[in-house]
Amino acid sequence: MKPLFVGWSGRSALPHLGFLALLLFTLVAGFGVLAFTLGVTVDDPGGGDFSGDKDITGVLIADPYPMIVTDKDQHTVILSGGGKRGVQAEARALDGKHVRATGGGVKRGDRDLLLVDQLRPAPGDAPAPLREPLGTWRLTGEICDGKCSLGVMRPGNKPAHKACANVCLLGGVPPVFITTTPVFGTQYLLMGDPQNHALPDALRDYVAITTRMDGTLERIGDALLFRTDVTRAVVP
Amino acid sequence: MSERYAPVGWNVTKIVYDAVALAVTGVYISVFLWVAPSFQHVTLPLDEYTMRMNAFGTCAFLLLSVILSIGPATRLDPRFLPLLYNRRHFGVLTAAVATTHAYAALDWYFSYGPYDRFEMLLRGNTSFSQTQGFPFEIFGIFSLLVLFLLAATSHDFWLRFLTPPLWKALHMTLYAAYLSVVAHISLGALQAAQNPFLAVVVGFCVVGVAALHVAASRRRATEAALMDGWLDAGPAEAIGEDLGVVVTPPNAESIAVFRHAGRLSAVTNLCAHQNGPLAEGRVIDGCITCPWHGYQYRFEDGCAPPPFTETLATFQLRIVDGRVWVDPVPKPPSTVVTPVPVP
Numbered sequence A: 001m002k003p004l005f006v007g008w009s010g011r012s013a014l015p016h017l018g019f020l021a022l023l024l025f026t027l028v029a030g031f032g033v034l035a036f037t038l039g040v041t042v043d044d045p046g047g048g049d050f051s052g053d054k055d056i057t058g059v060l061i062a063d064p065y066p067m068i069v070t071d072k073d074q075h076t077v078i079l080s081g082g083g084k085r086g087v088q089a090e091a092r093a094l095d096g097k098h099v100r101a102t103g104g105g106v107k108r109g110d111r112d113l114l115l116v117d118q119l120r121p122a123p124g125d126a127p128a129p130l131r132e133p134l135g136t137w138r139l140t141g142e143i144c145d146g147k148c149s150l151g152v153m154r155p156g157n158k159p160a161h162k163a164c165a166n167v168c169l170l171g172g173v174p175p176v177f178i179t180t181t182p183v184f185g186t187q188y189l190l191m192g193d194p195q196n197h198a199l200p201d202a203l204r205d206y207v208a209i210t211t212r213m214d215g216t217l218e219r220i221g222d223a224l225l226f227r228t229d230v231t232r233a234v235v236p
Numbered sequence B: 001m002s003e004r005y006a007p008v009g010w011n012v013t014k015i016v017y018d019a020v021a022l023a024v025t026g027v028y029i030s031v032f033l034w035v036a037p038s039f040q041h042v043t044l045p046l047d048e049y050t051m052r053m054n055a056f057g058t059c060a061f062l063l064l065s066v067i068l069s070i071g072p073a074t075r076l077d078p079r080f081l082p083l084l085y086n087r088r089h090f091g092v093l094t095a096a097v098a099t100t101h102a103y104a105a106l107d108w109y110f111s112y113g114p115y116d117r118f119e120m121l122l123r124g125n126t127s128f129s130q131t132q133g134f135p136f137e138i139f140g141i142f143s144l145l146v147l148f149l150l151a152a153t154s155h156d157f158w159l160r161f162l163t164p165p166l167w168k169a170l171h172m173t174l175y176a177a178y179l180s181v182v183a184h185i186s187l188g189a190l191q192a193a194q195n196p197f198l199a200v201v202v203g204f205c206v207v208g209v210a211a212l213h214v215a216a217s218r219r220r221a222t223e224a225a226l227m228d229g230w231l232d233a234g235p236a237e238a239i240g241e242d243l244g245v246v247v248t249p250p251n252a253e254s255i256a257v258f259r260h261a262g263r264l265s266a267v268t269n270l271c272a273h274q275n276g277p278l279a280e281g282r283v284i285d286g287c288i289t290c291p292w293h294g295y296q297y298r299f300e301d302g303c304a305p306p307p308f309t310e311t312l313a314t315f316q317l318r319i320v321d322g323r324v325w326v327d328p329v330p331k332p333p334s335t336v337v338t339p340v341p342v343p
Ligand code: FES
Pocket: B271, B272, B273, B274, B275, B276, B290, B291, B292, B293, B294, B295
């Protein structure tokens, strides 16, 4: 006996196979070509990178952000913690002291940053670091977190990276000001407010975009510290 | 009695379709991540996470552009129809690609700090009042949520549960998601980008998708004016030999349009026996055969072959530019309407 239920049919229209083959080829080839071109035409993120294990001795300066000026060559090294964290608490206790710090280095151009593993007092006196006031300046550049922009991330700047930079700054990573043109031969400036404190929260609105700011410059060791009222930054 | 839904039914066409969608995505991601980097002009390579974000982000955008082009493309040229067939799978794949992009960003940009990553996603950047440095992530989050919602409701269960008009309206939010993605890219990656190629690609896609929609709606408007009151039953191509499609006139019972021996004819979709859905039936012995109890009807006049006496209302058809048009006014049952040959 034939079943009463006839059932639904499952066939579909016969496609134009030649056209479909062409379409398939165009899609795959098109996506391949686009992937290649978009993957190649990226902006150069520069040459910042990890620079291996470091062991430095020098004077610790806790304000506006932790740094060490080394005994050996008056080289100023920015201090940061692991992850998106600063080492403010550890540095506070050793402000002005002779210290030894070990950890992983990050380097971009003439600027070094240490991802601190260990920070402890070092024997011997603290020689006073070189300091030289350099007057009032109007500078144009981009505020970044010192860690990503010096090479932990490539790229570690520009608006696409802004929220990440803010997360770093919220965690205590020192900011840097990357100037559009070199000042006294460098483009990576340390930052602080006019009273030599850390920058206020308003800073975060000016991160990762081009800003123009007025402030004073001081050479500390071999780095420049730019002290500025960030709330008066201008977006040109 | 309640309706039951089997897990997604697989057939060869669906598998081929998904294989193609996966191949397109696979080729894109592999070329972007493993071929392109050796040809970049950079001091040092971009970090792995950023490359992943770029690869999956741009891929999701391009897939979305393709998905949104399928509808108008089939309207302009029915040969694109096979792409329409399984478009929902394409959408689910896009949601997965977009999620991979979002996860890479969450993991790289918002993690490793003293605060929760999701808190940072919302609190990391709050510069809502400025264009430069705007928290463009918010547009990406919106698009991703829409993609999730559409992927989650893509199954036929939801189509029936929500009813087609509501489901369709819900799935139209894909356009909002697309615009939101464009805002996400424009305020994010494109800000301060030195190389213009990404901007060119995004602009080209947006203009292309828009132009296809304009062209398709123009075509629709001309056809509608031409076919005063008649209903569009889609491309003749879409109706397979010995298969039926359903057209539903506003405020009336649906109509079944069949193709048999290369010719189209239309009868009411309701079986004269117990209202079985005729369009879902088969053709047996040259007759429309109801899927429920096997009642049969002739194509040209809707009459059951003798000795049976059941009759169906018939409808007039036309084919214009490859599309089928149905006169929604039924002819009295058993009126002869000559089947229209498919050109
Ligand atoms: S409803 Fe069509 S055969 Fe019974």
